[in-house]
Amino acid sequence: MSPNKTIHLTVNGVHYERTVEPRLLLVDFLRDVLDLTGTHIGCEHGVCGACTVLVDGRSMRSCLLFAIQLEGSMIETVESLGTVDKLHPLQESFREYHALQCGFCTPGMLMTGIDLLRTKTLATDEEIRDGLSGNLCRCTGYEHIVAAIRATAKSRKEIT
Numbered sequence: 001m002s003p004n005k006t007i008h009l010t011v012n013g014v015h016y017e018r019t020v021e022p023r024l025l026l027v028d029f030l031r032d033v034l035d036l037t038g039t040h041i042g043c044e045h046g047v048c049g050a051c052t053v054l055v056d057g058r059s060m061r062s063c064l065l066f067a068i069q070l071e072g073s074m075i076e077t078v079e080s081l082g083t084v085d086k087l088h089p090l091q092e093s094f095r096e097y098h099a100l101q102c103g104f105c106t107p108g109m110l111m112t113g114i115d116l117l118r119t120k121t122l123a124t125d126e127e128i129r130d131g132l133s134g135n136l137c138r139c140t141g142y143e144h145i146v147a148a149i150r151a152t153a154k155s156r157k158e159i160t
């Protein structure tokens with residue numbers, strides 16, 4: 001087995017230096033090394049989108065990246081959004097529009113939604129649906145998730 005490597009990266013504004021096995025996936029690094037369990041593991045092969053996080057501002061699947069590939073990167077996970085007492089505007093819309101049921105897909109949906117809100121006009125539902133096409137939800141039928149993102153895009157609340 002290859003020797004462990006030391007990596008330096010920023011997660012949710014906090015700088016970390018950790019020594020990890022080269023085979024460690026980013027999703028496992030977040031959950032098991034940093035104890036950030038908000039990012040979920042679903043299919044583990046790039047299909048479901050449950051593990052979506054932002055890497056240097058763009059949504060990516062953390063089950064398809066090795067942690068050692070992220071040297072020097074800035075990662076944002078669902079924990080970077082709001083708190084129970086002060087939800088992020090997109091989380092508030094998810095609550096208001098009942099955009100989740102079991103909640104398993106929700107962290108990935110939220111982080112994909114943040115990427116879309118930051119980078120797209122989201123002027124049409126088609127654009128929202130296209131942007132969400134890599135995230136699977138087995139519960140909601142997607143209508144309420146689209147509605148929540150549409151409402152956030154329309155309100156133009158500050159998206160950070």
Ligand code: FES
Nearest residue numbers: 042043044049063
């Ligand atoms: S767990 Fe990564 S895409 Fe499904």
Ligand code: FES
Nearest residue numbers: 101105137138139
């Ligand atoms: S809310 Fe259950 S998978 Fe989306």
